[in-house]
Amino acid sequence: MSVDPMAYEAQFFGFTPQTCLLRVYIAFQDYLFEMMLVVESVILKKLNGTPDGGVGPAQVRKGTEKFLLFMKEHLDKLFGRMEEVLLQLVLNIPKNVLLPEDRAHQQYPYSQEQFQALQEEVRELQQRCRAEAAAGQALRAELEEQAALSAELEKVLQWFDGLENICREHGTGSIKESFAFLTQNSRRLQEVLKDVEKKSKNIKRHDQLL
Numbered sequence: 001m002s003v004d005p006m007a008y009e010a011q012f013f014g015f016t017p018q019t020c021l022l023r024v025y026i027a028f029q030d031y032l033f034e035m036m037l038v039v040e041s042v043i044l045k046k047l048n049g050t051p052d053g054g055v056g057p058a059q060v061r062k063g064t065e066k067f068l069l070f071m072k073e074h075l076d077k078l079f080g081r082m083e084e085v086l087l088q089l090v091l092n093i094p095k096n097v098l099l100p101e102d103r104a105h106q107q108y109p110y111s112q113e114q115f116q117a118l119q120e121e122v123r124e125l126q127q128r129c130r131a132e133a134a135a136g137q138a139l140r141a142e143l144e145e146q147a148a149l150s151a152e153l154e155k156v157l158q159w160f161d162g163l164e165n166i167c168r169e170h171g172t173g174s175i176k177e178s179f180a181f182l183t184q185n186s187r188r189l190q191e192v193l194k195d196v197e198k199k200s201k202n203i204k205r206h207d208q209l210l
Helices: 007-013 017-048 057-090 100-107 112-169 175-209
Strands: none
Touching: 007 017, 017 057
């Protein structure tokens, strides 16, 4: 069998020519073995019909094997010649023939250096796309966070609006005035609380002295 890989032919046919010829050879060989078995069975039947029976099955099998070896040697020689013809004239693509899927290489030829530069450019573009995708994801997360904060701020503003309406209904003026009033009352309450605690301590001391 030929040792030429014939990769271009394999690209066109979908199989290597050597594989095709090997299967044809195996088919011929299997057919030859089957025929020898048929011939042997016919010879044995003919011998069983003879009165003397001088030739036994072992001798027939030996003769069949010799004849099979002789036929196989001739088959190998003939198939070797047929293989050369088929590989050169039938299963061979001439050097000047270009397959349709490879015409783009002819129209846009690239050297090895240009191809490597193109691959490097593709890698850089892929890295940029990944970086832009990551930045887009981070931006979407930030927008979602801003939307959540905006919703919380809207709730706070609605609460202040409700509080201001309550203040107006009770005649306390604006929220600023209401907070000032609450702060002033809180300070007064703290002073009263301190005064009460001071008086309570004085009473406890007076009780202890008694």
